Amino acid sequence: xxxxxxxxxxxxxxxxxxxxxxxxxxxxxxxxxxxxxxxxxxxxxxxxxxxxxxxxxxxxxxxxxxxxxxxxxxxxxxxxxxxxxxxxxxxxxxxxxxxxxxxxxxxxxxxxxxxxxxxxxxxxxxxxxxxxxxxxxxxxxxxxxxxxxxxxxxxxxxxxxxxxxxxxxxxxxxxxxxxxxxxxxxxxxxxxxxxxxxxxxxxxxxxxxxxxxxxxxxxxxx
Numbered sequence: 001x002x003x004x005x006x007x008x009x010x011x012x013x014x015x016x017x018x019x020x021x022x023x024x025x026x027x028x029x030x031x032x033x034x035x036x037x038x039x040x041x042x043x044x045x046x047x048x049x050x051x052x053x054x055x056x057x058x059x060x061x062x063x064x065x066x067x068x069x070x071x072x073x074x075x076x077x078x079x080x081x082x083x084x085x086x087x088x089x090x091x092x093x094x095x096x097x098x099x100x101x102x103x104x105x106x107x108x109x110x111x112x113x114x115x116x117x118x119x120x121x122x123x124x125x126x127x128x129x130x131x132x133x134x135x136x137x138x139x140x141x142x143x144x145x146x147x148x149x150x151x152x153x154x155x156x157x158x159x160x161x162x163x164x165x166x167x168x169x170x171x172x173x174x175x176x177x178x179x180x181x182x183x184x185x186x187x188x189x190x191x192x193x194x195x196x197x198x199x200x201x202x203x204x205x206x207x208x209x210x211x212x213x214x215x216x217x218x219x220x221x222x
Contacts (some may be wrong), residue, residue: 010076018074019055021083022066025090030059033097041103050191051100057198058093059112064205068212069124072148073131082127092116103187104178110194114164128152144215147172151208158203166167168199 033055040048066086096109128148135145170190174181181187 010136014076014078015070015074016085017078018070019067021086022063022070025194026059026063026066026084027096029062029090029094030056032094033059033100036097036203038101043145045101046218048101048191049141050188050195051103053104053196054198055097055100055192057195057202061198061202061205062089064202064209068205068209071216072212073128075131079123082120082123084169085116085123088140089113089116089120103182103190104171104174107167107190110165111164112187114160114167118156118164121160125152125156138219140215144212144219145183147150147212147215151212161200163197166194170194 015219022178033052037048037052037055040052079100092109092113096106096113099109128145132145172192174187181190186196
């Protein structure tokens with residue numbers, strides 16, 4: 001097998017491993033979510049349904065973002081730390097799903113999820129920078145790299161910080177005003193806001209995926 005062919009073979013194996021990791025960890029997360037929401041759905045406890053929707057949207061967003069990253073810059077050699085960070089973020093995500101019915105802990109673990117996701121984003125940016133030279137040589141490659149890099153910075157500097165600010169605000173509101181939000185049952189307002197924001201982020205992620213797919217598709221014409 002030629003060296004270039006062998007490298008392509010290893011790249012394919014690495015990408016398959018990445019897809020497997022993404023699918024397994026989010027499959028476990030989805031299963032955990034389903035297990036912990038059944039009683040709230042069956043008993044028509046509507047005050048927790050916004051958190052159920054927010055959790056489902058979180059799974060979809062995590063999965064779609066991970067797929068976008070995998071298709072863009074994952075190749076051989078396999079970055080073990082990158083994969084381990086996926087497991088860390090998913091672990092906190094799964095822990096959050098156990099507290100669907102406890103808003104304070106729900107937002108607390110969501111905050112932990114966002115902080116861990118920030119570490120993953122930083123590592124992804126490092127990987128993107130390491131792949132810079134591979135995208136030289138044609139306008140199509142440069143366009144793809146520019147989109148990857150600018151999008152990564154946008155998510156790191158805008159979406160992620162806004163998410164952390166929102167989740168932190170919800171956590172502090174419930175912590176400082178438990179009578180209003182818990183005893184008087186006004187906490188679903190925060191859950192509805194989280195679900196709406198999550199829906200917006202997911203739509204943005206889908207739009208980003210379509211744009212990235214077009215740019216990747218142009219490479220095949222080279």
